[in-house]
Amino acid sequence: MDFIDLKSQYAALRENINARIQRVLDHGQYIMGPEVQELETKLAAFTGSKHCITVSSGTEALLISLMALGLKPGEEVITTPFTFAATAEMIVLAGGKPVFVDIDPATCNIDASLIESKITPKTRAIMPVSLYGQVADMAEINAIAARHGLPVIEDAAQSFGASYQGGKSCNLSTLGCTSFFPSKPLGCYGDGGAIFTNDDALAKACREIRVHGQSQRYTHTRVGVGGRMDTLQCAVVLGKLDRFEWELAQRRRLGARYGELLAAVPGVRLLAERADRDCVWAQYTVFVQNRAAVQEALKQQGIPTAVHYPKPLHHQVAYAEHCCPDCCPNSVQAGDQVMSLPMSPDLTEAQVDRVVAALAQAVGN
Template structure:
């Protein structure tokens, strides 16, 4: 049985007519940069998330960079975040000369553990970046409360969680700033790189928009040192088509995850846990297993692709060797990174494929 880790081909075939038409409309218009599709996408994103402003940009990584720049994060500042995520989160902190300060994760959600945050706050701390890992928001009420007590900014890294909800509010609109990614494999993905920053702060939105476009508010008038972080019109057009159907795919993804949970119950893997006051869009369906490498090898031999998100915590990455962290500070991240494994996941994964995967895991 052929199984794709993420079935982007099936999704494209379903919406192919509309996607092709949208791409050709951009080609006919020749408005490749900052075209009308970008403006319309941003308005649709605001309506979807509830945020007052959406500033689209060239990637999820640039979204984080723009958010940090808009908050005036400077060399020597400290930003608290999780060590168990993709490097982009901490990379952008370090890119600006600031210091990523890692806090261990919660054993059940794999998101940053808010109970451990305050002990890492110092006079140099300027912001907290919780990551909504695997599509499930972090404990945002607790994190926002901590930030309020210490006059810090919370930047929600929602690169994996666009479309999820926390206590009735959409991810990307759970703090002063939210950032997301439209990388092709995300629950809402384009056909290249793309991202967005969300805020309901008018002043901050104006600054973000200028920083995204070389720091200029008017043509050739540059208030800030910015970046070339624009989302191109073709990607915006593709996202507009996919966004129309996104709310149809999200519950299907949840149903796929629920079916996995049932099929894998009683076996050797620990299935994901989603807290009852929030939802997940399951950017990945990640399980924990003691004999990960052996199981991955067995599944691969049976045509089932797997991945590891993420095998090396950030404090053990060579790029952050200068921070001199002791792995003993992060017992949960250490355990999870050695056991985590992601299975095929998409709204187009069939029941038959899931049963095949589960039987392979159970050794049948």
């Protein structure tokens, strides 16, 4: 059993993907070819955003967004420590300081009720992460941001396709950033990402920054980066789009099956799913005690697992200076207990049942 089954997905989409790649090979425009604009138009329509700017990775999407906002050295960006390093990494590389706010232990997303107390005169933005495929409490976060005149950047690397109060992830705040890393809900075959916004000025800034700050060829109006998404990777995503709605429905269905079966298993705690949103289960994650032993027991039965993430960022050497070690206890506890199970659209119900039976046995021993 694969943790994420990309081989079956490719087998189902082989004709579409191969034709898309061949088209790029035939026209030879490997950088900023026509597939780039086509993908941006289709993704903007999918989210309901006015603008989509494809970039070289989800990480670069965060950096370019912060640069577009004009983050200055020493300014603060409020975020969560329970996330992949890229979230805080880009704040630091842009010259800012990450200010960590603990998570809601039920969802593992940032606890919106704790954000306002961390706002200072140096705060420049709020960057919630929509972890595991479920959108953070964006209404509450946007309300706090509005009271203080702050922009919000949704780190939606794991939640593209998810819905929240009638809207789509990536179109819920000032800027939305996602990743097309192969394991994401919508992935390419390398690195890729996108920025979404309804602000014309920010969109213009992002488009210029991704091509070394150029407003036109060899006219550098701002400091930028080499942040373009390759035409070939855009072609791969275009080849997957026709099946994407089906895949999202499968993720929701399989997530619901996992949840229904695991609810009866003592020793396994499930993530809470809020009623006003759905989850696209980029990772199907549960909480268990004695995780290492449970993982080993599952491994012996041929069932792969992963941990997203074992150590929160404020306990990482690179970011420890930005936070006291005891300020985010829920993040630390989650890091000790979370475990992700196999999840992909082509997972079968029989495979889900097998995983659940094995997990029940592992936590019962």
